[in-house]
Amino acid sequence: MSDDVRNVFVVGLNDFNRERLENLRGADGCRFHGVIDPAAVYDTEVFDIAAMLEEATAQLEAFDGNVDAIVGYMDFPVSTMLPILCERFGTRSPTLASLLKCEHKYWSRRVQKEVIPEYIPGFTAFDPFDDDALTRIGEAGLYFPFFVKPIKSSGSRLGFRIDTPEDFYHAIERLRGEIGLIADPFNTVLEQARLPDEIAAVDGHFCMAEEIIGGWQCTVEGYVFDGEVVSYGIVDSLRYPQVLSFFHYRYPSGLPDPVQAKMRELTDTVMRHIGFDNSAFNIEYFWDEVQDRIWLLEINTRISQSHCDLFEKVDGVSNQQVTIDLALGRRPDMPHRQGDYAVAAKFFYRVFFVDAVAARVPSDEEIAELEADFPGSVIALQVATGQRLSTLPEQDSYSYALAYIWMGADSAERLLEDYERLAARLTFEFDDIEG
Incomplete structure (x- = not known):
């Protein structure tokens, strides 16, 4: 293998993306390698992040050559795994803390409020397993209608417009039953980061309530x-x-x-x-x-x-x-x-x-x-x-x-x-x- 070939590892690389990657400018100087089977990140809603990080680390350590870059195009769980893998192998990526300031929805809103407060809606975090959650949302100054979604969501899943108490309790039932699919693996990532106390108290099982915005x-x-x-x-x-x-x-x-x-x-x-x-x-x-x-x-x-x-x-x-x-x-x-x-x-x-x-x-x-x-x-x-x-x-x-x-x-x-x-x-x- 030529010394000037750059080895780029793509988490969840499939044939569809490989073809696109090979048509990029400068791609003739790159060799693309898959890390973790695509089905493990595309075709499932069950993510064992700890196991995937272990598998990816083993694959990369076993590679006979330089690991020049580790990338991915998927949202959760790939996006949150990349800074951890990149730090382990010394490749370029954002810090895990800066990434979580974007992806942890409550932390992200707190940070946005510091610099562009007039461009974000009213918001509060709440625990969907708290029977008094609706009361606490009202105490935070949010009233019907509002929108609820998990602290870390994937796509539009488990996002609900709430117009009535009945809407809220219907959403809570769904959230309690399904939020663990993302909350548990997201908490695995949060454990790798140093979080401010007020953020650490709001883990992946929490949700956001926000004023309705649109347009x-x-x-x-x-x-x-x-x-x-x-x-x-x-x-x-x-x-x-x-x-x-x-x-x-x-x-x-x-x-x-x-x-x-x-x-x-x-x-x-x-x-x-x-x-x-x-x-x-x-x-x-x-x-x-x-x-x-x-x-x-x-x-x-x-x-x-x-x-x-x-x-x-x-x-x-x-x-x-x-x-x-x-x-x-x-x-x-x-x-x-x-x-x-x-x-x-x-x-x-x-x-x-x-x-x-x-x-x-x-x-x-x-x-x-x-x-x-x-x-x-x-x-x-x-x-x-x-x-x-x-x-x-x-x-x-x-x-x-x-x-x-x-x-x-x-x-x-x-x-x-x-x-x-x-x-x-x-x-x-x-x-x-x-x-």
Whole structure:
């Protein structure tokens, strides 16, 4: 093996991502290696972080060569494992403390409040196993309606809008039954960090209650390189009418330029204050158009995998470029508007059932025909024939995403038209439908 080849280890590397990585700028000087089987981080909701850290450490120690970088693109548990692994092997990453100031939702809100208080909602932490939790939320100054979510969540899972006491107790029942799936492994990570006393008291089994915020949702994709904060793209997150479920992510953003500029300014302020460095991140915001008010929703310590194809279609390369360059100590080499399309989107093909069994899903031949008829499209089914929808991982509380569909076009209008034509040809059938 040549001395100038850089060995990059990717936690949960699958074939889909390997192909993208090998097309990045400078990838010819890299060799990509998988760490931990993809199924252990993609296709499960049970995460034994201690065992995964032990497995990853053993794999890396057994490697005959230099470990030049360790990266990942997944949210929990991968994002929280990376600083621990990188510290063990002396590769570049943010500190665990700075990462937790983003990912521990209560700590993150506390830190945000120190520098951008007018851009965050009212919030409080509460224990879902406390029978007086609703009273304590009221004592903290939060009243109906409000939103609840775990201190550490994954995707939109276990997030609920609360309009009545009945809504709250329904949410509490779900939270008590399911929060341990993330809380227990997250606590394994918290044990590795030195936390302020007021944060240590709020462990992974706690939840957040926050004022309802809303509006036009978007995500600022950025990175920090040697202390310099760079925001390189804003992606819109557009929902189905009247519900919380996402319809599609669209890039570039259609937000007014002054709103985008203010979001970049807020991003710079908060990421500098946190001390996050040498890594990618993304921050989700709302713009309340009526009040012309910006709200910071949450900070994620990674690129969004959902956006990789969008940047490739519009800018010419996946934003995985950012992650790899930073991990190797290089200033990211991201092009701008050098792709084949003016606009791109990831669509979520959904059904709004309580539950059902998929009796039929589109065949491989049908998918291939659609992708041929709509050049540039990528269709990724999320459900198999015979599968009960409630067994699908990473779903929100209101619907099931049966397929992800990436497409590009020369305008936002054409993009929607093409998607509607493609979606009309996707044939699913269901048994045992619960409405």
